[in-house]
Amino acid sequence: xxxxxxxxxxxxxxxxxxxxxxxxxxxxxxxxxxxxxxxxxxxxxxxxxxxxxxxxxxxxxxxxxxxxxxxxxxxxxxxxxxxxxxxxxxxxxxxxxxxxxxxxxxxxxxxxxxxxxxxxxxxxxxxxxxxxxxxxxxxxxxxxxxxxxxxxxxxxxxxxxxxxxxxxxxxxxxxxxxxxxxxxxxxxxxxxxxxxxxxxxxxxxxxxxxxxxxxxxxxxxxxxxxxxxxxxxxxxxxxxxxxxxxxxxxxxxxxxxxxxxxxxxxxxxxxxxxxxxxxxxxxxxxxxxxxxxxxxxxxxxxxxxxxxxxxxxxxxxxxxxxxxxxxxxxxxxxxxxxxxxxxxxxxxxxxxxxxxxxxxxxxxxxxxxxxxxxxxxxxxxxxxxxxxxxxxxxxxxxxx
Amino acid sequence: xxxxxxxxxxxxxxxxxxxxxxxxxxxxxxxxxxxxxxxxxxxxxxxxxxxxxxxxxxxxxxxxxxxxxxxxxxxxxxxxxxxxxxxxxxxxxxxxxxxxxxxxxxxxxxxxxxxxxxxxxxxxxxxxxxxxxxxxxxxxxxxxxxxxxxxxxxxxxxxxxxxxxxxxxxxxxxxxxxxxxxxxxxxxxxxxxxxxxxxxxxxxxxxxxxxxxxxxxxxx
Numbered sequence: 001x002x003x004x005x006x007x008x009x010x011x012x013x014x015x016x017x018x019x020x021x022x023x024x025x026x027x028x029x030x031x032x033x034x035x036x037x038x039x040x041x042x043x044x045x046x047x048x049x050x051x052x053x054x055x056x057x058x059x060x061x062x063x064x065x066x067x068x069x070x071x072x073x074x075x076x077x078x079x080x081x082x083x084x085x086x087x088x089x090x091x092x093x094x095x096x097x098x099x100x101x102x103x104x105x106x107x108x109x110x111x112x113x114x115x116x117x118x119x120x121x122x123x124x125x126x127x128x129x130x131x132x133x134x135x136x137x138x139x140x141x142x143x144x145x146x147x148x149x150x151x152x153x154x155x156x157x158x159x160x161x162x163x164x165x166x167x168x169x170x171x172x173x174x175x176x177x178x179x180x181x182x183x184x185x186x187x188x189x190x191x192x193x194x195x196x197x198x199x200x201x202x203x204x205x206x207x208x209x210x211x212x213x214x215x216x217x218x219x220x221x222x223x224x225x226x227x228x229x230x231x232x233x234x235x236x237x238x239x240x241x242x243x244x245x246x247x248x249x250x251x252x253x254x255x256x257x258x259x260x261x262x263x264x265x266x267x268x269x270x271x272x273x274x275x276x277x278x279x280x281x282x283x284x285x286x287x288x289x290x291x292x293x294x295x296x297x298x299x300x301x302x303x304x305x306x307x308x309x310x311x312x313x314x315x316x317x318x319x320x321x322x323x324x325x326x327x328x329x330x331x332x333x334x335x336x337x338x339x340x341x342x343x344x345x346x347x348x349x350x351x352x353x354x355x356x357x358x359x360x361x362x363x364x365x366x367x368x369x370x371x372x373x374x375x376x377x378x379x380x381x382x383x384x385x386x387x388x389x390x391x392x393x394x395x396x397x398x399x400x
Numbered sequence: 401x402x403x404x405x406x407x408x409x410x411x412x413x414x415x416x417x418x419x420x421x422x423x424x425x426x427x428x429x430x431x432x433x434x435x436x437x438x439x440x441x442x443x444x445x446x447x448x449x450x451x452x453x454x455x456x457x458x459x460x461x462x463x464x465x466x467x468x469x470x471x472x473x474x475x476x477x478x479x480x481x482x483x484x485x486x487x488x489x490x491x492x493x494x495x496x497x498x499x500x501x502x503x504x505x506x507x508x509x510x511x512x513x514x515x516x517x518x519x520x521x522x523x524x525x526x527x528x529x530x531x532x533x534x535x536x537x538x539x540x541x542x543x544x545x546x547x548x549x550x551x552x553x554x555x556x557x558x559x560x561x562x563x564x565x566x567x568x569x570x571x572x573x574x575x576x577x578x579x580x581x582x583x584x585x586x587x588x589x590x591x592x593x594x595x596x597x598x599x600x601x602x603x604x605x606x607x608x609x610x611x612x613x614x615x616x617x618x619x620x
Binding site: 017018019022023025026030172175176178180184185186187330380381389390392396397400 | 411413414415416417418420451518519522524527529531532533534549550551552553554
């Protein structure tokens with residue numbers, strides 16, 4: 001199979017629901033010649049970038065002339081951009097008039113530099129948001145917000161809301177993430193790429209090699225939570241749930257996440273809590289840990305996602321794609337990716353998580369059944385092919 | 401539909417638009433049901449099929465699902481689940497039935513209606529963009545073979561969208577088989593497949609089963 005950027009739409013025929021690839025090709029014929037520009041603040045890191053890396057070449061294959069532009073600016077611009085993203089996502093920041101002026105100036109400079117002539121310009125996230133202030137009369141503009149705006153810092157949002165309303169539409173990942181706006185608001189769920197290194201099929205030998213490198217034995221059922229070592233992802237709660245399970249079942253717990261940001265992390269608490277138990281593995285993942293996560297998810301028996309507050313948490317779909325039942329909280333996008341009681345369970349407490357894990361471990365046939373149902377659910381609703389279809393629908397609808 | 405006219409399978413792109421209307425309890429739901437565009441009623445009843453997993457016990461429309469799982473008013477959820485767009489005739493009629501059912505329930509409740517324990521109900525509107533799938537058929541066998549292959553959105557477009565929003569008779573499949581192939585009885589059997597009984601893939605399977613039986617019996 002072709003890998004990386006060599007992948008063609010036809011490669012997805014083996015994993016997409018029947019009829020989908022031919023249909024996407026027909027849609028491409030209908031939209032052939034339209035021009036679409038994506039704009040983001042970075043070409044590296046994160047699920048947004050992963051999706052664009054895949055979607056942009058495929059859209060071009062389909063005949064939709066698609067480019068991906070990156071806004072650039074000095075270190076201060078990057079800093080302001082990051083602060084604005086955090087503030088809109090609900091983490092209190094100090095953002096001064098001077099900082100906002102810098103954001104606007106740099107956006108204006110980028111607007112002069114970038115080729116933004118297109119039938120549809122899709123601006124991703126907050127850092128390049130102000131580009132729209134320089135928009136030309138022709139073409140339609142969409143703001144693609146990947147974060148939860150429901151708890152945005154009020155003062156900042158009241159400043160930026162009129163900017164957002166200069167777009168023709170806004171796209172959110174979930175209805176509960178959307179803020180009230182005078183422009184149309186559309187909902188497009190995030191997706192996973194089933195052929196990426198993170199999600200592609202893996203041989204048992206390759207999987208075993210990765211697990212050996214991560215020093216996780218495969219001698220007992222594995223409970224896995226993938227997520228940052230932050231309080232809001234509740235890794236300590238997961239350890240407590242594991243301890244309740246451990247009274248009845250001989251299992252391992254793996255907590256895997258990126259290196260914590262400076263300050264405010266709970267990694268040391270987690271390591272201390274896990275320190276005396278050889279069946280708990282705390283793994284700080286290397287940069288770009290696609291294969292490591294793939295192997296961990298494939299080796300897991302049950303995936304847990306127990307954040308107290310979350311974004312869409314597409315890790316749920318990634319685990320379901322690998323045939324794993326998911327026990328998750330109702331935070332962010334977690335319950336929207338599951339069919340409750342069919343592909344997994346939603347829980348609200350440590351005790352609830354432990355109870356559901358025990359229930360599954362005591363009824364192993366349910367693990368297989370839920371895992372298979374989860375994979376099919378993801379196939380129909382959370383693959384990048386569906387994401388492509390949504391972006392083509394936006395292009396067709398807004399440029400009709 | 402004239403004789404010998406091929407059947408052209410259209411799929412559809414869908415785009416979900418979030419409307420500003422919301423409800424936290426049955427009274428607010430009733431209030432909003434009178435205000436939202438009829439396309440929103442379609443989106444939350446017939447079009448709920450677009451994403452429904454195969455789940456026998458699931459409520460058949462978004463209103464009953466929300467009342468049952470979030471408001472936890474099982475009596476009202478069951479009554480809303482009984483509203484059948486398959487027999488209602490039009491989306492405005494479905495709206496009237498929803499409003500009448502909730503009004504009657506609230507009248508007999510005697511207390512303030514319970515609030516949602518979790519999510520509020522958010523109203524959506526569905527935009528569909530029809531696109532040819534590239535499949536077409538002139539005979540029953542070609543029709544069956546194409547139906548087995550097309551994107552599942554074609555099932556939605558020709559059975560649900562055609563029948564409940566666009567008002568195209570008994571749905572495009574039945575209309576073509578009666579009109580172009582002159583097979584009225586087979587058309588009737590297809591038109592009686594209840595689209596609200598399961599997922600779109602299940603509807604596809606039921607159509608294929610009826611068509612294969614007809615072909616085996618000698619229809620062409």
